[in-house]
Amino acid sequence: MGTKAGLRRIGSYAAEQTTPPSALAQQLYRDSVSTFHEPRISCGRVKGMLLQTLVAALRAKRVLEIGMYAGFSALMMAEALPDDGELITCEIDHEKIAFGQQYFTRSPHGHKITVREGPASETIKTLQGPFDFVFLDAEKTGYLAYYEATLPLIAQGGLIAVDDVLFGSVPEPKHDRGPDMVAFNEHVRNDDRVSQVMLAVHSGLTIIRKL
Amino acid sequence: MDAIDPIKPLDDYAAAHTTPIDPLIQELIAETHAELPERAGMLSGPLVGSVLQFLIATSDAKRVLEIGMFTGASALMMAAALPDDGELITCDISARHIAFGKRYFERSPHGHKITVLEGGALENIKQLDGTFDFVFIDADKPNYTNYYDAAVPKLAPNGIIAVDNVLWSGEVLDPKEENALAITSFNEHVQNDPRTINVMLTVRDGLMLIRRKA
Numbered sequence: 303m304g305t306k307a308g309l310r311r312i313g314s315y316a317a318e319q320t321t322p323p324s325a326l327a328q329q330l331y332r333d334s335v336s337t338f339h340e341p342r343i344s345c346g347r348v349k350g351m352l353l354q355t356l357v358a359a360l361r362a363k364r365v366l367e368i369g370m371y372a373g374f375s376a377l378m379m380a381e382a383l384p385d386d387g388e389l390i391t392c393e394i395d396h397e398k399i400a401f402g403q404q405y406f407t408r409s410p411h412g413h414k415i416t417v418r419e420g421p422a423s424e425t426i427k428t429l430q431g432p433f434d435f436v437f438l439d440a441e442k443t444g445y446l447a448y449y450e451a452t453l454p455l456i457a458q459g460g461l462i463a464v465d466d467v468l469f470g471s472v473p474e475p476k477h478d479r480g481p482d483m484v485a486f487n488e489h490v491r492n493d494d495r496v497s498q499v500m501l502a503v504h505s506g507l508t509i510i511r512k513l
Numbered sequence: 514m515d516a517i518d519p520i521k522p523l524d525d526y527a528a529a530h531t532t533p534i535d536p537l538i539q540e541l542i543a544e545t546h547a548e549l550p551e552r553a554g555m556l557s558g559p560l561v562g563s564v565l566q567f568l569i570a571t572s573d574a575k576r577v578l579e580i581g582m583f584t585g586a587s588a589l590m591m592a593a594a595l596p597d598d599g600e601l602i603t604c605d606i607s608a609r610h611i612a613f614g615k616r617y618f619e620r621s622p623h624g625h626k627i628t629v630l631e632g633g634a635l636e637n638i639k640q641l642d643g644t645f646d647f648v649f650i651d652a653d654k655p656n657y658t659n660y661y662d663a664a665v666p667k668l669a670p671n672g673i674i675a676v677d678n679v680l681w682s683g684e685v686l687d688p689k690e691e692n693a694l695a696i697t698s699f700n701e702h703v704q705n706d707p708r709t710i711n712v713m714l715t716v717r718d719g720l721m722l723i724r725r726k727a
Contacts, residue, residue: 360571467530497532
């Protein structure tokens with residue numbers, strides 16, 4: 303079994319052995335793939351269900367997402383929040399926001415979601431903490447700045463989940479954005495304000511806990 | 514259990530970027546490799562242990578049940594994530610493994626939280642009162658479904674069951690021998706269980722996280 307083919311088969315098996323997302327979230331996912339033709343950008347079933355598990359385990363009430371894209375992960379996380387929970391998601395692309403909002407309005411959990419259009423770095427400056435959970439899934443060059451800007455807004459014991467930490471096949475970063483990811487990963491590893499665990503699930507997910 | 518070949522380089526990188534484990538547990542793992550080399554593959558490994566610690570701390574768990582203690586590495590890691598009045602009950606059938614683990618529990622400031630039950634886990638679980646916030650299943654594979662079915666009724670409403678080795682070195686893709694078939698059938702059982710929600714993580718040898726439906 304070759305490395306890439308093997309990873310794909312094992313990844314597919316893991317997805318098959320994971321509870322399917324809600325019908326609406328699945329539809330959003332499918333439609334986003336056919337609309338935007340960028341299937342790898344959305345975070346997928348396993349990561350979506352892992353985000354739900356973490357939000358539920360933490361009994362999170364306030365979630366911040368940096369990089370909404372088409373809204374799949376926002377909807378997944380909102381489904382795991384209590385009815386008075388709140389999810390603020392940042393996105394710069396008006397077309398993606400309009401797309402996602404069509405699904406939020408159809409969901410019984412959509413009322414928990416507030417979309418903030420514009421550069422996330424500006425939006426974050428206007429936000430009041432504390433947040434229980436942050437999901438970081440935006441352009442990789444901005445990860446370090448987003449991490450530093452959001453850490454003060456997170457409650458003690460709260461989590462930051464960071465997507466794509468194996469981006470560009472880090473250990474051997476050949477992809478042009480690989481070096482940004484490597485630098486970010488080293489930064490987190492050396493940060494004594496947090497503890498963290500990195501999961502080699504698809505493109506990688508680091509879960510960081512504020513001490 | 515080592516990572517599956519295609520996963521290994523990514524997992525090694527992931528482990529190197531995960532908060533390092535306690536020196537006492539490193540010593541326990543090293544001694545397990547030295548003293549029980551033919552069985553050291555049964556260790557869940559530091560990365561899975563870190564995930565367990567993370568989930569216990571995140572969910573604010575107070576009471577943990579472990580099915581399959583082996584030499585105690587995962588028990589000690591989970592105990593370290595519990596508050597001082599937390600409790601971990603672990604089951605194992607081997608007096609030798611239990612004696613091995615207990616030497617380390619005695620040296621740990623978290624050892625007082627651990628109670629070891631020797632004997633058949635299914636019988637021992639039946640005797641336990643109350644609910645558990647977190648359950649870790651890592652024992653004989655043919656009984657996985659039985660352990661799971663015994664654990665679900667004892668799971669607190671917000672609790673999590675974590676199950677190790679659900680990829681069984683990748684053999685689940687084409688299962689032939691008894692353990693691989695047992696794991697495959699367990700995975701299907703969980704996937705079809707209307708009581709629970711599950712996610713399978715391709716971490717090391719595969720880790721399934723299961724919670725109750727709200």
